[in-house]
Amino acid sequence: MTDSLSIYVQRLGDNALVLGQRMVELVTREPELEEELANANFALDYIGQARMFYQYAAELDGEGNDEDFYAYRRDAQAFMNYLLLEQPNGHFGDAIVRQYLFEVFYLMQLEGLAACNDQRLAEIAARAEKEIRYHLRHSRSWMLRLGDGTEESHQKMQRALEQAWRYCGEFFYSDAADRGVCKTLGLDLPEDLQSRWNEEVNELLSEATLERPGTPWIREGGRHGKHSEHLGYLVAELQHLQRSYPDASW
Amino acid sequence: MSKDRAEWPLYEVFIRSKSGLSHRHAGSVHAADDQMALDNARDTYTRRMEGVSLWVVRSDRIIASDPTETSAFFEPAEDKIYRHPTFYDVPEGVENL
Amino acid sequence: MYTQGLDQKGQANVSEIESPEQLAAFQARIDAEEKIEAKDWMPAAYRRTLIRQISQHAHSEIIGMQPEGNWLTRAPSLQRKAILLAKVQDEAGHGLYLYSAAETLGVSRDEMVQGLLDGKAKYSSIFNYPTLNWADIGAIGWLVDGAAIMNQIPLCRCSYGPYARAMIRVCKEESFHQRQGFDIMHKLCNGTDDQKAMAQDALNRWWWPSLMMFGPGDADSKHSAQSMAWKIKRFSNDELRQKFVDVTVPQAEFLGLRVPDDALVLDEESGHYRFGEIDWQEFHDVLAGNGPCNAQRMERRRSAHDDNAWVRDAARAYADKQSAKAVA
Numbered sequence: 001m002t003d004s005l006s007i008y009v010q011r012l013g014d015n016a017l018v019l020g021q022r023m024v025e026l027v028t029r030e031p032e033l034e035e036e037l038a039n040a041n042f043a044l045d046y047i048g049q050a051r052m053f054y055q056y057a058a059e060l061d062g063e064g065n066d067e068d069f070y071a072y073r074r075d076a077q078a079f080m081n082y083l084l085l086e087q088p089n090g091h092f093g094d095a096i097v098r099q100y101l102f103e104v105f106y107l108m109q110l111e112g113l114a115a116c117n118d119q120r121l122a123e124i125a126a127r128a129e130k131e132i133r134y135h136l137r138h139s140r141s142w143m144l145r146l147g148d149g150t151e152e153s154h155q156k157m158q159r160a161l162e163q164a165w166r167y168c169g170e171f172f173y174s175d176a177a178d179r180g181v182c183k184t185l186g187l188d189l190p191e192d193l194q195s196r197w198n199e200e201v202n203e204l205l206s207e208a209t210l211e212r213p214g215t216p217w218i219r220e221g222g223r224h225g226k227h228s229e230h231l232g233y234l235v236a237e238l239q240h241l242q243r244s245y246p247d248a249s250w
Numbered sequence: 251m252s253k254d255r256a257e258w259p260l261y262e263v264f265i266r267s268k269s270g271l272s273h274r275h276a277g278s279v280h281a282a283d284d285q286m287a288l289d290n291a292r293d294t295y296t297r298r299m300e301g302v303s304l305w306v307v308r309s310d311r312i313i314a315s316d317p318t319e320t321s322a323f324f325e326p327a328e329d330k331i332y333r334h335p336t337f338y339d340v341p342e343g344v345e346n347l
Numbered sequence: 348m349y350t351q352g353l354d355q356k357g358q359a360n361v362s363e364i365e366s367p368e369q370l371a372a373f374q375a376r377i378d379a380e381e382k383i384e385a386k387d388w389m390p391a392a393y394r395r396t397l398i399r400q401i402s403q404h405a406h407s408e409i410i411g412m413q414p415e416g417n418w419l420t421r422a423p424s425l426q427r428k429a430i431l432l433a434k435v436q437d438e439a440g441h442g443l444y445l446y447s448a449a450e451t452l453g454v455s456r457d458e459m460v461q462g463l464l465d466g467k468a469k470y471s472s473i474f475n476y477p478t479l480n481w482a483d484i485g486a487i488g489w490l491v492d493g494a495a496i497m498n499q500i501p502l503c504r505c506s507y508g509p510y511a512r513a514m515i516r517v518c519k520e521e522s523f524h525q526r527q528g529f530d531i532m533h534k535l536c537n538g539t540d541d542q543k544a545m546a547q548d549a550l551n552r553w554w555w556p557s558l559m560m561f562g563p564g565d566a567d568s569k570h571s572a573q574s575m576a577w578k579i580k581r582f583s584n585d586e587l588r589q590k591f592v593d594v595t596v597p598q599a600e601f602l603g604l605r606v607p608d609d610a611l612v613l614d615e616e617s618g619h620y621r622f623g624e625i626d627w628q629e630f631h632d633v634l635a636g637n638g639p640c641n642a643q644r645m646e647r648r649r650s651a652h653d654d655n656a657w658v659r660d661a662a663r664a665y666a667d668k669q670s671a672k673a674v675a
Binding site for chain 3: 017021024025027028029030031032033034036037040041043044047048050051054067068071072091092093144145146148149150152153156237238240241242245247248249250
């Protein structure tokens with residue numbers, strides 16, 4: 001059980017870290033100064049969440065690792081984040097679409113975790129849930145502004161949506177580790193969240209005058225280390241100092 | 251390119267730092283709409299737990315007194331010192347007044 | 348993070364409509380330490396000086412995000428990453444507070460930003476130097492923020508109310524910036540030989556540019572006297588520079604680092620450090636746009652602004668549609 005719980009928690013940490021790192025890449029590239037502050041807040045939330053999940057994973061593993069071990073000393077293929085989150089930033093709308101589609105799912109996941117019977121995980125999730133609820137307010141309004149803004153923004157958003165869409169299937173796929181953990185902790189299985197996700201996303205897309213893409217879903221990949229080519233670069237950059245100076249502490 | 255395009259309007263931001271206190275002017279933000287103004291105010295001015303409540307208002311909607319009329323506006327209050335409790339002598343021995 | 352005593356052209360040509368009585372009354376308010384507020388009468392030159400100084404200060408904060416932002420993705424631990432991100436975010440916030448303060452003087456943020464993008468407005472020379480190793484992040488916090496604090500604390504008492512209030516907020520938030528920089532240096536200086544070498548290398552490259560941050564020497568600083576009379580500025584460039592050297596040299600000694608100045612010596616009698624000649628040619632070259640990173644910094648700023656014009660437009664268009672709906 002500890003093994004699959006640790007994997008489950010590491011996956012949560014990896015999602016937070018990889019998306020947080022992508023948001024960090026956006027610093028100094030935002031459309032307006034106020035948006036710089038918002039993006040940095042979101043990235044700080046995600047890095048903070050990654051740290052909490054990794055700290056817990058370290059406790060579960062009991063091998064004397066710390067949070068940085070998970071972030072800095074594992075190879076890219078050991079990361080278990082969703083493929084969507086490692087995709088390059090693209091333009092502002094691409095980043096918003098990625099954030100929105102993931103956060104609708106992630107918020108539901110956190111709501112479940114906040115009420116689960118693992119107290120440590122429930123506490124972390126309760127904190128993260130508040131943060132993500134605010135993020136979603138932000139990403140949701142940008143979906144509307146850009147989807148129903150100008151002709152140009154509408155087209156850009158429709159395209160962004162089609163590109164991101166294929167990666168959303170991964171949210172609703174469970175493997176043995178998930179099923180074990182969900183059962184023990186009293187959580188809904190990921191596939192059980194799909195209809196609520198659909199409902200929320202469909203409603204928003206129609207308000208944003210965007211069309212729900214018909215692109216088929218990739219069912220699984222990132223969570224078993226089968227990543228896109230993009231993650232290797234993200235991880236190499238992230239880990240550069242710790243890998244180059246393995247004996248140093250910072 | 252955006253030289254001739256209008257920038258996002260300016261909003262003034264007011265923060266209540268804790269319940270029991272009034273909202274106080276903190277600064278301003280630009281935003282395209284009211285909700286964005288509130289979000290931007292939150293992301294800009296409450297990063298260090300500065301507040302429990304926020305107000306935003308379009309800067310161009312504020313009605314302000316005119317500095318050139320400062321004397322007409324505010325000086326007449328100067329000679330009405332009887333409005334202040336310190337104007338009155340309280341006789342010795344009287345308490346709770 | 349910073350305002351620098353930069354060059355000023357064509358100011359102080361006092362307009363005819365400003366009567367000697369008005370000017371005297373204004374100066375009397377300043378001398379009585381009264382704050383000037385946005386809608387108050389003020390000499391046109393006072394307004395221009397403030398707009399120039401505050402907007403340069405704001406631009407410096409915004410451009411200043413870039414050299415440190417350069418190490419955000421590579422910060423060596425999650426905690427360092429979070430701290431650095433919080434700091435870079437603060438700089439965005441400080442830029443925002445300062446643009447807001449300047450806007451009270453009747454200039455729009457768009458105009459100020461356009462001035463920067465067109466290359467007409469200046470920003471602090473320090474941000475045109477590259478960050479080449481992790482220790483540079485430490486050195487920036489320790490030296491650049493250290494120098495900035497020297498300069499900014501007196502600005503909290505600046506005669507213009509909105510600027511003074513923005514600076515109070517900035518200084519309050521910035522109090523952790525210098526410490527986190529010193530903390531990075533301290534850790535490196537107590538680390539491996541490679542880490543110590545990084546720290547020394549960073550000090551070698553950032554020391555002189557930090558001294559230049561205070562602007563030209565008093566003898567060459569054209570408009571200091573007027574700014575002092577208006578209480579926009581409270582100490583001269585050279586006074587602040589000396590103060591910075593006096594507090595920083597012992598800190599370098601504590602770290603076991605060598606300040607890259609052979610002429611540096613403590614004058615026992617005055618208690619001040621005497622230091623070598625600053626390379627003013629380098630300073631002027633960097634200001635003129637020929638520093639190592641000027642082009643790169645401006646390019647990043649321009650592309651963030653131009654490539655995202657569609658986003659700002661869409662938000663406006665959406666807001667217009669919504670208000671039209673609300674009316675209908």
